[in-house]
Amino acid sequence: MTVEQSYAAGDPLVSGHWRPNPDGTGGQDAAAGQAAVVSGRDERGAAVVLFGTEPLFRNHPKGLFPQVARALYWSAAVTGSPVTTR
Incomplete structure (x- = not known):
């Protein structure tokens, strides 16, 4: 897998x-420096893009629609398959 985007090393959320x-683990500090978007191929060779965030949350993310589109087109280019939506 290739890390495409990661959280900031300091305080990752503005x-x-x-x-x-409840035990204090798993907060935003735990995400510092960790991958947020990765891409690669699965064990069958299929192209995969995984988002560690919800890029389509509330259907109005600022700047994230292009990220989703790039993921679709990258996957199509790697596999040679056409991009289709359902």
């Missing part, structure tokens, strides 16, 4: 709600 687990 705004938003990312609450830690």
